[in-house]
Amino acid sequence: MPQLGQVSVRDVLDILLVTFLVYQGYLLVAGTRAVNVVRGILVFAGVWLAAQLLNLTTLSYLLGRAGTVGIFALIVLFQPELRAVLERVGRPRGRDTGASGAALQDLARAMERLAERKTGALIAIERRTPLGEYAATGVPLDALVSVPFLEALFARNAPLHDGGVIIQGSRVIAAGCLFPLQSSDGTYRRYGTRHRAAIGLSELTDAVVLVVSEERGSMRVALGGRLGPDLTGAELREHLRTLVYDPSAYRAPERPPEGPAAEPLEPSAPEGRA
Numbered sequence: 001m002p003q004l005g006q007v008s009v010r011d012v013l014d015i016l017l018v019t020f021l022v023y024q025g026y027l028l029v030a031g032t033r034a035v036n037v038v039r040g041i042l043v044f045a046g047v048w049l050a051a052q053l054l055n056l057t058t059l060s061y062l063l064g065r066a067g068t069v070g071i072f073a074l075i076v077l078f079q080p081e082l083r084a085v086l087e088r089v090g091r092p093r094g095r096d097t098g099a100s101g102a103a104l105q106d107l108a109r110a111m112e113r114l115a116e117r118k119t120g121a122l123i124a125i126e127r128r129t130p131l132g133e134y135a136a137t138g139v140p141l142d143a144l145v146s147v148p149f150l151e152a153l154f155a156r157n158a159p160l161h162d163g164g165v166i167i168q169g170s171r172v173i174a175a176g177c178l179f180p181l182q183s184s185d186g187t188y189r190r191y192g193t194r195h196r197a198a199i200g201l202s203e204l205t206d207a208v209v210l211v212v213s214e215e216r217g218s219m220r221v222a223l224g225g226r227l228g229p230d231l232t233g234a235e236l237r238e239h240l241r242t243l244v245y246d247p248s249a250y251r252a253p254e255r256p257p258e259g260p261a262a263e264p265l266e267p268s269a270p271e272g273r274a
């Protein structure tokens with residue numbers, strides 16, 4: 001193997017491969033709740049490295065042992081996320097754009113019909129953060145997104161109309177789910193629980209959460225912990241296209257969302273209720 005001073009071509013290849021893997025790892029965790037854990041691990045590794053360099057034998061021994069146990073603890077804690085990541089890595093490239101296009105249209109049409117009839121609805125669409133833990137709070141389903149199915153789910157008196165629906169790609173995977181309520185920091189305190197559940201879930205995950213207000217018959221999108229303004233059908237379709245069903249947007253690393261849903265909005269309802 002030719003040498004460049006002390007550095008061989010193999011070393012360069014090694015560094016390039018590690019850089020590639022680290023970057024791919026970053027793309028997988030960016031925008032998910034695993035980011036904070038990764039930060040914690042880096043701090044831990046930094047302290048451990050410093051302890052090694054400074055020859056602090058006891059500290060580096062303890063941190064080394066804790067690290068070994070920690071790896072197993074992380075695997076147990078993040079088992080659902082790891083499974084989702086492996087599934088995603090193994091999934092064939094190129095999404096079923098035909099199915100996605102149909103899901104987008106059906107989803108938007110169902111939202112419009114629910115809004116016209118003032119039937120309250122809450123729908124979370126999974127992006128990169130797995131929503132399995134929220135789906136587990138409801139009733140598991142596996143059905144294609146369709147207008148009549150979504151209307152039936154949210155119909156008043158329907159057994160699963162209470163709570164949120166979770167969509168993965170073009171399939172409804174759960175209904176009647178409990179979403180985390182937005183922490184009452186003041187901005188959205190005056191909203192009802194359906195809207196605060198939408199904001200709450202979008203705060204903790206990168207999901208796109210759609211809400212139809214029973215009181216106002218409006219359609220809104222919550223994203224990144226913020227609630228957007230009332231949307232027309234065309235605007236909703238555009239949001240769904242760019243945020244969920246456009247394959248390049250789906251794979252891109254998390255970035256501040258664009259469009260009305262990203263803007264810090266004041267509640268616009270009279271008397272403060274959405």
Ligand SMILES: Nc1ncnc2c1ncn2[C@@H]1O[C@H](COP(=O)(O)OP(=O)(O)OP(=O)(O)O)[C@@H](O)[C@H]1O
Binds near residue numbers: 163195
């Ligand atoms: N944590 C939650 N997770 C999922 N769904 C929830 C949650 N909290 C409330 N909901 C849903 O919201 C409904 C109550 O909505 P509420 O009237 O309090 O909210 P709102 O934001 O004022 O909405 P609307 O404008 O439709 O009245 C519940 O019946 C339930 O279906």
